[in-house]
Amino acid sequence: MEKTKRNRPSWDQYFLKMAMLVSERATCPRMHVGCVLVKDKQILSTGYNGSLPGQPHCYDVGCMIVENHCIRTIHAEMNALIQCAAHGTSTNGATAYVTNMPCTNCTKALIAAGVREVVVFSEYHNTKAEEFFEASNVKVRRLPMPEKLIDYDLESFSSAKIIDADKLDEEKQ
Ligand SMILES: [Zn+2]
Ligand SMILES: [Zn+2]
Secondary structure, eight states, X not given: OOOOSTTOOOHHHHHHHHHHHHHTTOOOTTOOOEEEEXXXXXXXXXXXXXXXXXXXXXXXXXXXXXXXXXXXXXXXXXXXXXXXXXXXXXXXXXXXXXXXXXXHHHHHHHHHTTOOEEEESSOOTTOOHHHHHHHTTOEEEEOOOOOOSOOOOGGGOTTOOOOOHHHHHHHHO
């Protein structure tokens, strides 16, 4: 049967779903956040909340709690901005797709980095995001959480040739 366009995501759903996928790499059990910076429908960078490179993960050594917050990780939005900084990519005029409304610090960093629009599907506690975004004319859009399922039905694609997993193991030995 020919595949229908039924499950084809919109651009917004596509980038939000990607933010969810990115969040799977988070290293702190208290929060999983994913951020995708986008400009002209191109992904500039991605980020999740994680420890500094080479430093221990909360999942392995426990959280580092200060005033009821885990402070070990760099937040997803910061990590996405840092990736752009490290690789010399301009974030001016970008849109940030984030799983959750940014915290106050990330909000300020996004605004200062020239992000003009933020798209989220959930809220975050104790954040001044709304106020700061509004004061800087950054557009905030709240959308429903996208479908969690990844729709990839290899067996249904007539052009695909499935790789035999047992054979892969043999080659590795
Ligand atoms: Zn933690
Ligand atoms: Zn943050």
